[in-house]
Amino acid sequence: MPSYSVKLFAGSGSQALAQNIANHYGKPLGQISLRRFSDGELSVAFEESIRGCDLFLIQSTNPPTDNLMELLLMIDAARRASAKYVTVVIPYFGYARQDRKDKPRVSIAAKLVANLISAAGANRIVTCDLHAGQIQGFFDIPLDHLSGTSIFVPYLKTLPFTPTFAAPDVGGVSRARTFAEHFNADMVICDKHRKRANEIASMQVIGDVMDKDVVLVDDMIDTGGTLCKAAALLKEKGAKSVRAVCTHALLSGNAIENINNSVLEELIVSDTIPQKHNSPKIKVLTVADIFAKAIRRIHDFESISTLFL
Numbered sequence: 001m002p003s004y005s006v007k008l009f010a011g012s013g014s015q016a017l018a019q020n021i022a023n024h025y026g027k028p029l030g031q032i033s034l035r036r037f038s039d040g041e042l043s044v045a046f047e048e049s050i051r052g053c054d055l056f057l058i059q060s061t062n063p064p065t066d067n068l069m070e071l072l073l074m075i076d077a078a079r080r081a082s083a084k085y086v087t088v089v090i091p092y093f094g095y096a097r098q099d100r101k102d103k104p105r106v107s108i109a110a111k112l113v114a115n116l117i118s119a120a121g122a123n124r125i126v127t128c129d130l131h132a133g134q135i136q137g138f139f140d141i142p143l144d145h146l147s148g149t150s151i152f153v154p155y156l157k158t159l160p161f162t163p164t165f166a167a168p169d170v171g172g173v174s175r176a177r178t179f180a181e182h183f184n185a186d187m188v189i190c191d192k193h194r195k196r197a198n199e200i201a202s203m204q205v206i207g208d209v210m211d212k213d214v215v216l217v218d219d220m221i222d223t224g225g226t227l228c229k230a231a232a233l234l235k236e237k238g239a240k241s242v243r244a245v246c247t248h249a250l251l252s253g254n255a256i257e258n259i260n261n262s263v264l265e266e267l268i269v270s271d272t273i274p275q276k277h278n279s280p281k282i283k284v285l286t287v288a289d290i291f292a293k294a295i296r297r298i299h300d301f302e303s304i305s306t307l308f309l
Helices: 012-025 066-080 109-120 133-138 149-156 170-183 225-236 255-260 288-299
Strands: 006-010 032-036 042-046 054-058 085-090 124-128 143-146 164-167 187-196 199-206 213-221 241-249 266-270 282-285
Touching: 006 012, 006 288, 012 054, 012 066, 012 288, 042 066, 054 066, 054 288, 066 085, 066 109, 085 288, 109 133, 124 288, 133 143, 143 288, 149 170, 149 241, 149 266, 149 282, 149 288, 164 170, 170 187, 170 213, 187 225, 199 225, 213 225, 225 241, 225 255
Parallel strands: 006 054, 054 085, 085 124, 124 143, 164 187, 164 213, 213 241, 241 266, 266 282
Antiparallel strands: 032 042, 187 199
């Protein structure tokens, strides 16, 4: 067993989730000063000794970019304060949608962010439901990729029916299939064509949903346009009810309005990103327990594979 102590610290963008993780872990959050100069420049300082400690820095990198910059400063400060091992816990890994060159002269932002985190001095990454699994290969340090199925499957099993799972696009087939295998259920695909980001040109359903209770599965929901259009199309094709499961709820723009006005019975999300909405259709489940268990097992040099369903 490691002889050095564990300390957990939270960035300002994930305070509530970090506190919940600390409660599940059974250890208080460490003291850290997160301040700004008058021009908005960020300043980070640990308010207690972390020399020789096993540090876990908890911060999602959702917009604004300050969340990412603050995390980088926390990593740098930890290395300069002689922390023994720095693990970065990123419940939501921002910029993951830009993971390839899908047109000329664009940045691969996911790789850039991976380089920044490594260059800052992180020893390990823990995250949940990356937009694309191959992003793990962008890192030259160990990465533990947790799955939202650990919290969503138990909740879905409380529903009074066996759902049919749907992928809102071809890229989400693997995620939907994972859920379908847990329930030994059917799966359909909503094939979409985009004009540009956040704007759908056309969509069609591949598979039969007549008189079925359908659950759409995706890793994130931004404006809600794709999910709401997919839900409407599934209803048109005869679905009895439509719900959606999305790990990361960005909910930008008119997302709440789109969801409230949609045919969705329920949107089930996690708290990887702080939620400030009050929509009656949105159910928030916490990932705090699986992250706390992962932190404990990483510190104890135990396998985390048993955390997956």
